[in-house]
Amino acid sequence: MMKFNWFPFLKKITASLFILILLMTLVNKIGFGMNLINLRLFSIITVFLILILVFIKLKNLSFDPKLIRDFIENKLFIVSAIIPRHRTNLVFRRFFDWLVIPLFLIILGLGLFLNNVLHQKEPFSVLVQTQNKSAFLYGKSGEILAGEKVWGEFKAIEDNLGMMTIRFTNLNRINSDVLVFRIKEKWGEDWYYENEYKVDQFQNYQLFPFGFPLIPDSKDKIYQFEIQSTKGVVGDAVALSGPLPIFEAKYQFSKDKILSNQHEKLLFVHKKLLNLMSNRDFSVTTIIFFFPLPFYLLWSFLTKKYFAKAYILAYFVILGILLDGILVHQINNQATLLLICLWALTLIFHKMNYKFSVFASFFCLFVCFLLLLFDNNIAAAKIANWIYFFLVIAMIQLFFVYLGEKIKYAKTE
Amino acid sequence: MKLNRLFNYFLPAFLALSFLILIYTPLEFRITEVWMLVPQLGKYIPTIFLILLVLIFSLFDWKKILSKSKMYIFVLLLIFGASCFVYLNYRNDKLSLEYLPRIYKTSSWWGIQGSLIKIDGVNFSPTWEKGKVFLGNEELYVKSWEEKSIIIEQPVMSRFGQFDLYIVREDGLISNKVPFWVKDPKELSL
Numbered sequence: 001m002m003k004f005n006w007f008p009f010l011k012k013i014t015a016s017l018f019i020l021i022l023l024m025t026l027v028n029k030i031g032f033g034m035n036l037i038n039l040r041l042f043s044i045i046t047v048f049l050i051l052i053l054v055f056i057k058l059k060n061l062s063f064d065p066k067l068i069r070d071f072i073e074n075k076l077f078i079v080s081a082i083i084p085r086h087r088t089n090l091v092f093r094r095f096f097d098w099l100v101i102p103l104f105l106i107i108l109g110l111g112l113f114l115n116n117v118l119h120q121k122e123p124f125s126v127l128v129q130t131q132n133k134s135a136f137l138y139g140k141s142g143e144i145l146a147g148e149k150v151w152g153e154f155k156a157i158e159d160n161l162g163m164m165t166i167r168f169t170n171l172n173r174i175n176s177d178v179l180v181f182r183i184k185e186k187w188g189e190d191w192y193y194e195n196e197y198k199v200d201q202f203q204n205y206q207l208f209p210f211g212f213p214l215i216p217d218s219k220d221k222i223y224q225f226e227i228q229s230t231k232g233v234v235g236d237a238v239a240l241s242g243p244l245p246i247f248e249a250k251y252q253f254s255k256d257k258i259l260s261n262q263h264e265k266l267l268f269v270h271k272k273l274l275n276l277m278s279n280r281d282f283s284v285t286t287i288i289f290f291f292p293l294p295f296y297l298l299w300s301f302l303t304k305k306y307f308a309k310a311y312i313l314a315y316f317v318i319l320g321i322l323l324d325g326i327l328v329h330q331i332n333n334q335a336t337l338l339l340i341c342l343w344a345l346t347l348i349f350h351k352m353n354y355k356f357s358v359f360a361s362f363f364c365l366f367v368c369f370l371l372l373l374f375d376n377n378i379a380a381a382k383i384a385n386w387i388y389f390f391l392v393i394a395m396i397q398l399f400f401v402y403l404g405e406k407i408k409y410a411k412t413e
Numbered sequence: 414m415k416l417n418r419l420f421n422y423f424l425p426a427f428l429a430l431s432f433l434i435l436i437y438t439p440l441e442f443r444i445t446e447v448w449m450l451v452p453q454l455g456k457y458i459p460t461i462f463l464i465l466l467v468l469i470f471s472l473f474d475w476k477k478i479l480s481k482s483k484m485y486i487f488v489l490l491l492i493f494g495a496s497c498f499v500y501l502n503y504r505n506d507k508l509s510l511e512y513l514p515r516i517y518k519t520s521s522w523w524g525i526q527g528s529l530i531k532i533d534g535v536n537f538s539p540t541w542e543k544g545k546v547f548l549g550n551e552e553l554y555v556k557s558w559e560e561k562s563i564i565i566e567q568p569v570m571s572r573f574g575q576f577d578l579y580i581v582r583e584d585g586l587i588s589n590k591v592p593f594w595v596k597d598p599k600e601l602s603l
Contacts, residue, residue, distance in 0.1 A: 012471040015422035034504055038460045235559040
């Protein structure tokens with residue numbers, strides 16, 4: 001019986017699907033499309049098939065990974081400078097390895113950390129207290145209809161309470177309801193502040209700000225708030241929504257007061273840092289900024305060949321990528337770039353060929369599917385970026401292999 | 414050689430798309446717009462169908478098949494031409510009906526005074542632009558109005574029998590008419 005050859009068949013299907021994607025995109029662009037085909041699903045299947053083809057192809061290839069290392073060490077000045085292993089005396093090398101480089105990495109982490117502090121979406125003079133849904137004593141999960149109220153309470157952690165932001169969903173439509181927001185101190189008779197808000201300005205799944213006059217002595221007091229719908233009907237109302245935090249209380253500090261004396265300044269910086277570190281996005285990103293230091297220390301110990309075969313550094317970087325992808329909701333370019341650099345150094349250290357980068361992209365694809373299964377779309381989108389990054393790195397590695405072979409060929413000639 | 418390979422890649426793609434248009438689109442139009450069985454077929458059905466067609470057409474070596482007889486080229490051109498024609502007609506018809514209100518089903522095909530009837534369909538217009546629902550010439554009381562469903566309460570009618578149930582949107586567009594029986598409560602108690 002004739003054996004069926006899968007590779008050309010898969011290649012033909014992948015190429016045909018790719019042609020169809022191009023064709024349908026073109027038809028949509030010129031305005032003749034009907035959205036008959038789900039292009040997203042189509043693209044996912046095509047990418048998956050491309051990865052399978054690359055994997056099959058790589059299995060059949062063989063090359064000498066030593067060529068990459070030789071090329072990098074001999075031709076790339078920067079990498080040679082980072083790894084000064086020859087023509088230096090022992091004292092200088094120890095001083096450089098154990099003081100200069102670690103100090104540089106700490107300064108790098110601090111610099112990135114400070115940059116992150118200064119580029120937060122909140123002004124520096126604002127402290128944020130995040131809350132989950134349990135703060136709502138009555139939190140309706142569906143649409144808030146006319147006359148219905150959702151209410152809750154929280155204990156203020158600071159003075160100068162001046163704003164609450166609450167997350168709503170407009171259920172993918174423009175609603176015409178008007179909500180009344182009220183806030184007062186617990187046990188107080190009158191509402192401290194009350195105002196009406198048209199919900200047509202509410203963005204889907206975004207925190208909507210309810211501002212009110214600053215309460216200068218709010219610290220440790222319990223505040224109650226309520227939101228009441230005035231015109232909500234089924235199909236024309238908003239609802240409370242996730243993801244966390246469901247609502248935030250914000251404390252506005254006066255810049256003049258902060259800068260008035262050294263003690264106030266230090267106290268506020270201390271509070272601000274604690275406040276920022278309580279934010280998961282910020283704290284995990286900070287950990288990633290300081291990743292190069294343990295990475296370098298591992299690198300230095302691994303040179304003693306204790307664990308060189310175990311790909312410790314690769315696991316370490318993958319851990320960083322998963323931390324960044326799954327726990328941090330926002331994309332931080334510096335953290336991403338840092339992790340890419342660490343992966344590149346790992347490839348050099350472990351003499352890993354491009355197959356590892358392709359394998360890492362497969363791993364990310366698998367994680368991506370798992371995250372999508374659990375409806376964690378933000379994390380899935382972030383991990384999906386890494387599929388692309390790993391494939392690009394694999395391409396660059398292949399380029400170096402090609403270059404190495406060229407050099408080898410030129411030498412033999 | 415390269416041209417042969419390209420031919421083998423392009424042909425399954427174009428043939429799959431042509432067959433999708435020739436088989437799926439007329440069927441979809443019949444089911445959703447003419448027979449009005451459902452507002453739309455499954456979201457992923459055409460995508461999966463297209464992938465299956467690509468799989469089937471990729472099994473053949475098209476270069477070899479076409480080199481056997483020139484008649485096959487004519488057949489292929491005929492298929493491509495027919496698919497273009499069908500697609501353009503389908504698109505025109507579909508777009509002309511796209512924004513019209515359409516009733517696909519009612520919770521019951523008969524009712525007595527005071528009973529609640531749910532009407533399911535598409536393009537009823539949003540909640541804040543409520544239209545009217547008629548049973549014959551009688552306007553019905555609307556209890557709830559949404560883009561894809563309306564709940565109405567049947568009033569006391571001047572006579573019993575079969576009436577046309579239809580929707581008139583706020584902008585004056587009238588939906589298709591579905592038959593509805595107004596029954597005498599006495600008949601039910603017998």
